[in-house]
Amino acid sequence: xxxxxxxxxxxxxxxxxxxxxxxxxxxxxxxxxxxxxxxxxxxxxxxxxxxxxxxxxxxxxxxxxxxxxxxxxxxxxxxxxxxxxxxxxxxxxxxxxxxxxxxxxxxxxxxxxxxxxxxxxxxxxxxxxxxxxxxxxxxxxxxxxxxxxxxxxxxxxxxxxxxxxxxxxxxxxxxxxxxxxxxxxxxxxxxxxxxxxxxxxxxxxxxxxxxxxxxxxx
Amino acid sequence: xxxxxxxxxxxxxxxxxxxxxxxxxxxxxxxxxxxxxxxxxxxxxxxxxxxxxxxxxxxxxxxxxxxxxxxxxxxxxxxxxxxxxxxxxxxxxxxxxxxxxxxxxxxxxxxxxxxxxxxxxxxxxxxxxxxxxxxxxxxxxxxxxxxxxxxxxxxxxxxxxxxxxxxxxxxxxxxxxxxxxxxxxxxxxxxxxxxxxxxxxxxxxxxxxxxxxxxxxx
DNA sequence: GTCTATACCACGATAGAC
DNA sequence: GTCTATCGTGGTATAGAC
Numbered sequence: 001x002x003x004x005x006x007x008x009x010x011x012x013x014x015x016x017x018x019x020x021x022x023x024x025x026x027x028x029x030x031x032x033x034x035x036x037x038x039x040x041x042x043x044x045x046x047x048x049x050x051x052x053x054x055x056x057x058x059x060x061x062x063x064x065x066x067x068x069x070x071x072x073x074x075x076x077x078x079x080x081x082x083x084x085x086x087x088x089x090x091x092x093x094x095x096x097x098x099x100x101x102x103x104x105x106x107x108x109x110x111x112x113x114x115x116x117x118x119x120x121x122x123x124x125x126x127x128x129x130x131x132x133x134x135x136x137x138x139x140x141x142x143x144x145x146x147x148x149x150x151x152x153x154x155x156x157x158x159x160x161x162x163x164x165x166x167x168x169x170x171x172x173x174x175x176x177x178x179x180x181x182x183x184x185x186x187x188x189x190x191x192x193x194x195x196x197x198x199x200x201x202x203x204x205x206x207x208x209x210x211x212x213x214x215x216x217x218x
Numbered sequence: 219x220x221x222x223x224x225x226x227x228x229x230x231x232x233x234x235x236x237x238x239x240x241x242x243x244x245x246x247x248x249x250x251x252x253x254x255x256x257x258x259x260x261x262x263x264x265x266x267x268x269x270x271x272x273x274x275x276x277x278x279x280x281x282x283x284x285x286x287x288x289x290x291x292x293x294x295x296x297x298x299x300x301x302x303x304x305x306x307x308x309x310x311x312x313x314x315x316x317x318x319x320x321x322x323x324x325x326x327x328x329x330x331x332x333x334x335x336x337x338x339x340x341x342x343x344x345x346x347x348x349x350x351x352x353x354x355x356x357x358x359x360x361x362x363x364x365x366x367x368x369x370x371x372x373x374x375x376x377x378x379x380x381x382x383x384x385x386x387x388x389x390x391x392x393x394x395x396x397x398x399x400x401x402x403x404x405x406x407x408x409x410x411x412x413x414x415x416x417x418x419x420x421x422x423x424x425x426x427x428x429x430x431x432x433x434x435x436x
Numbered sequence: 437g438t439c440t441a442t443a444c445c446a447c448g449a450t451a452g453a454c
Numbered sequence: 455g456t457c458t459a460t461c462g463t464g465g466t467a468t469a470g471a472c
Contacts, residue, residue, distance in 0.1 A: 006455085006456090021340055022339075022340025022341070023340075024242035024243075025242075025340060025341060027446075027447060027448080028447080028448065028449090029446080029447070029448090037456095038455095038456060038457055038458090039457080039458080040449090040450085040456075040457065040458085041455085041456070041457090042448095043448085043449065043450075044455070044456080045455095048448080048449075049448065049449090117340060119388070119392070120338030120387075120388070120391075120392070121240075122239060122240025122241075122243060122335060122391075122393075123240070123243060124393070126393075127393040127395055130395050131395050131396065134395070134396075135396070135398075135399070138395075138396050138399055139399060142399060153401075154401040155401045155402075155403055155404040155405065156414065157401075158396075158399070158400055158401055158404055159389075159404065159405075159411060159414050160414070160418055162385075162388060162389050162392065163385040163388070163389055163414075163415060163418050163419075164385070165388060165392075166384045166385040166386070166387060166388020166389055166392060167380075167381040167382070167384040167385040167388075168384070169338075169384060169388060170337070170338070170380060170381070170383060170384020170385075170387060170388065171377070171380050171381055171384055173338075173340075174337070174338070174380065174383075174384060175340075175342070175344075175345040177345055177348050177349050177352070177356075178349065178352075178353070178356050178376075180353075181353070181356055181357060181360060181376070182376055183371075183372035183373045183375075183376055184373075185373055186373040186376055186377065187373065187377075187430075192430070193377060195428070196374065196377050196378070196381075196427075197381060199422075199425055199427070199428055200378055200381050200422035200423075200425065201381075201422065202425070203421040203422045203424065203425035204417075204418035204419065204421045204422035205418075206421065207417055207418065207420070207421035209414075209417070210413070210417055212405075212410070224438080224439080245463080245464055245465080246464080246465065246466090247463080247464070247465090255439090256439060256440055256441085257440080257441080257442090258439075258440065258441080258442095258466090258467085258468085259438085259439065259440085261465090261466065261467075262437095262438075262439075263438095266465080266466075267465065267466090
């Protein structure tokens, strides 16, 4: 664990710290100490803190997105015509994010928390990273959702994808605010939560649009 | 606008800056300059940056939560026995958040963005603030949802509330990552989005639980 | 009680020696 | 590729003026 090159050691240390505490709460000096490298090495290898964040994220996002697209390819191959099964599309969207488990001690996979953190980060740099690593995913799944929900107008699908992403991100990264109100026997296992999430989103996606009320134009 | 007392001027300036840029991106020195007050006055009146964040948030959260509870009281008064209408409960939960418009220039109400920012903040201090200002709301609405969905087990309601909150927070505060994929004619009006959100959540909440798969125990 | 001036230490970033 | 020194800015603390 200590014989890896500087770059990897920085990435590993940063990944753990960022997923646990968020980006702005973790200083480069903390990462440097945890990785056991020199002060300036982060800037040498990654240019800036933002560059490091992007590198940490993209290292994991690439295989996750590849798996998402593979699963979607399989679904589309088996349903060349007619509507796609919505549940399968949703599973292809959600499950690969959770599958990658780097830290066996943690209940939730690091990449999932990392992604959720990035999605909720107000910093415009985060938005750029998200946009760049997810445009392909967004485009491919948008059309897949359109094929799974042929009666839903594209504008509504667009909005509902955002609801779905928000629900996913929050339930993955969100602190457990109301643990003191948690009913006995609540499943905190991430796989159970994600399956519950897929059911929730599926129903939300399927619901027909209600007629527009006057006075809503932007 | 300049004759207000120091405390209010700090709160107003901070509220605007925080909702636009998030908390960590805005320095106290920026707030101080915008408010035209002295460097130390923030610490005098609010103790710390976290104290200021809490004060900014609670000033708006109090009336919003009061309105939520009023609406819920009305619903419960009209349905003394039997199940509550889910849609009305959801509207009581969502709409007051969006109603408060302090900044006419912005498309989205400041408090809504502020709340969403706070919900997604990794800092434990944010979790404390959220917990303190929302426990009553969470408890009251939990039992209301249980009355609206008598067949759903409490553990599932607990989880689904988190999905709902995540969807709401993300669609309010989330940067518009994929504006370049936005279909023509998409409604960006906050009232339209929130009504769409209520439909989405209602369907997600209503969907029956699927049987548990073995190997999911935590 | 309210406000002001000033100082302190940690942070991200950079330049230049090795 | 690595290390050290240093800069500007951030949150914070406090002593003292009104």
